[in-house]
Each structure stands twice: as structure tokens, then as C-alpha cells.
Amino acid sequence: MLRIEELYAYYGMAQSLHGVSLSLAEGDIAGIIGPNGAGKSTLMDAIMGLVRTQGSIKLDGHEIRGLSPADLVKSGIGYAPERAHLFPYMSVRDNLLVGAYTARADIERNLELVHDLFPVLRERWAQETATQSGGERQMVSLGRALMTSPRILLVDEPTIGLAPRICSAIAEALLRLNRETGLTILIAEQNVNFAMELARHVHVLETGRIAVEGPAQQLRSDPELAKAYFGH
Template sequence: MALLEIENLNAFYGMAQSLHGVSLSVEEGDIVGIIGPNGAGKSTLFDAVMGMVKTTGSIRLNGSELTALKPDQIVRLGIGYAPERAHLFPYMSVRDNLLVGAFTARGEIEPNLDLVHSLFPVLMERRKQETSTQSGGERQMVSLGRALMTSPKLLLVDEPTIGLAPKICSDIAAALKKLNEETGLTILITEQNVNFAMTLARYLYVLETGEIRTRGTVADLQSDEELNRAYFGQ
């Protein structure tokens, strides 16, 4: 049984349908990527997993159906979410933003803070700083850290590289890779930055206009000529 299993998922904003029959699965311990252009439905898919959008279809974590649950219940079951553009509390400190993620945690606050600081040492140095004064890269680190404070089994990361310099992107890729290798955390990541997704993910889904167009390993996708032109610039 896969850790996350999505079957025939449709998502709606009022009358508008943003996802059409999306199915995907993520095995425990894996890093899976979802690539697709702006407006494809990547953020909607994550919002749907977190119970924040109206859906039909099935979303299961370890076999348990999530679709009737509220976001806080889904967090408690073990899904951590680092949303697009971080969405931090700008006038709260780095530390307090991290502690927001610990709202559902019990005894794990100190070990989780230690993990976050070992991945992103700069957040320890900046712990008293308001996040409004931080760089985009540091804010992305706080966002990932806040999601890790929930003690997730599955981490959803929505376009972490938007607007960031290449050096920061590779730091973030390295941190996610380390997290996966050292703690076994399962990661599902969306990206428009295909190169970034390829360096991390072992398996990729291509989402276009709310539908899964194709899926496969990096090598599978690169052997598709049309996709290669559209996404790999070759």
C-alpha cells in the first residue's frame, strides 16, 4: 500500500473545476515531483489534500480516507504543508513562526526544532528576527521548518524555488535530499522549475490544465520528444 493514494480526484472553486480525475500515488520514503505550468492545478492539488478545497474522489493516507476531514485533523494524521510563497506571519519572529507549526505537536517540539536548525542553521541565528525582514530564501526555510514542526510522515512542498537565486535553490534541494535520506521522510513536491524537480524526484507526474498528462521516471519523460521540448528545453 502506498503512503499517499489519490484516485480520480476532482476539485472545485465554486462552479469552476480545477482538477479533473487526478490519480497518483506516493510510496513511503520516496520523493515524487509534480511538474506543470502556471495554472495547471499544482497548488489546488495540495490544498485538496489538506482539506481546503471542495473535492470528489478519494485521497488516502496509509489507507485512511482524508476527504471528509478538516485541515487540522489531516495535519495530525501526518501531512506537513509548506505552501506556495511560504505564507508566514510577517511580524512574528522566526522562532514563533516555527512554533505555529508545533500547535498539534506533543513532546516533539525540542527535537523538531533541533532538526530544523540542523537543516537550516541560519534560522537559529535569526530566531528572534521578524520574518518580514528576511530574504526570500530564509522565508522558504522557515516555511519548510514550520511544516517539519508538525512531525509529518509526508511533506508537501509547493514550488519552493519561486523567485529564489540558483544558489539558494540548490541549498534547499540539498536540505530536502538530506531530510529524505537521513530521516526517511516522504516528500511530494511541485515545481515549474523542472531542473530542480529532476535533481530531487525519482518519479514525476506532469500536470496540465488540471489533468495528469503523463508520468514516469526522469529518463521516461526525457525520452518523450514533445515533453522534452516543452519541459527540458531540448
């Protein structure tokens, strides 16, 4: 569904991705893991047309590199960026509706989906996101991305700073979305355990290059890799 080939990304003169290639099959959940500064967020920003790139990004065989972020959202790519980036003095409901800009016909259905996944957002619909907990804000961020009616969801570090119980709720919601709606998901994570719990394929990113990749099951069971990358 998504095929990235030899992707280079640049912030001004600084190069952050050095020829990244990866493929994501429809209905898959893939993880990008790697330490601080490895380029996980850059890769997501590159897919969303938010940084300068060279190389190829194809969606269903069509080149999408160079499209505007708005056109990428319209073509079915949803993005929940690192640290959520919500509008703090707008309500939960209005933050969700911002995501619906390009998918107005689906508003009722998508709101129902988001409320079903995260019931707390239905109860707190009028609350300003500035006064929410970190976990609730992460739910709004995922919800806003779902309001775009995505076929692929990019999620950047959804568990950062959250308690294990909230991480589990978010993992459960992502698994449900994948299982029940067939949503294809790409998750960037430093939280290796979280990523390994969800992802069927894992790509380890190191200083802007894919160092190792393969089925999560296989990486987990290789003692050398497990020790080098997963700490056990």
C-alpha cells in the first residue's frame, strides 16, 4: 500500500534521513523503533510532506512525494504527530472537528468511532484540551487523525510520558482499529515493548538509516538482535 524507496530528508542543510526504504502492506501494523534523534519523526514528517525530501513515496503505486499535506490527508493518510499539537484553548469537540475539514461527510460516523474507542472524550467533549491529562490529550490527537477518514494512520510516540495503564488503553484502541476497520498503521516508538506488542513488522532506525527490519516475531526471537535493540 505504501512503498518508500531511497528516501532522503533535509532540515536546511542538515540531512536527517539517508536513503530509507520500507514497505507497508494494507492492513498491517508496522513499527519504527529507534533512539532519540534516529529520524522517526522526520520519516513521518517526510511522508506528510512537511520536510524537504528526495526519493520516492508511493501510495497504491502512485507517487505522492511532493503533494501538499492537505492533499496527502485527502488521499487517506492520517497523522497523529509527536506531542499531539492540539489547540489548547479549544474544546475536545472542536479539536476533533478540525480533523474533519477534508472529510465532512463522515463527521457523524467518525465521531461515533472516536467516542466508542475513547468514551472519556464523549463525556468531556466541552473541556479545553489545555486542562486535560496527557493521556486524554493523546486520545484527542488520535481521534483528530481518525476524523480525517484515513486508510493509513501514522502515529508518532503515542505513549510518551504516559502511565502503563494509559499505554495499554491506547494499544488496545489501535489494535481494535486495525482488527475491526482494517486500518493500516505505522507507529514510531522509543517504547520498544509497546511497539513489539502491536507491530507485526518492525524497522529499527539508527541515525537516519534502517539498521534492521523484519517480522516482530523473528526479531524478538533472535538473541543477538534482542540484546542489541530490545534490551533483553
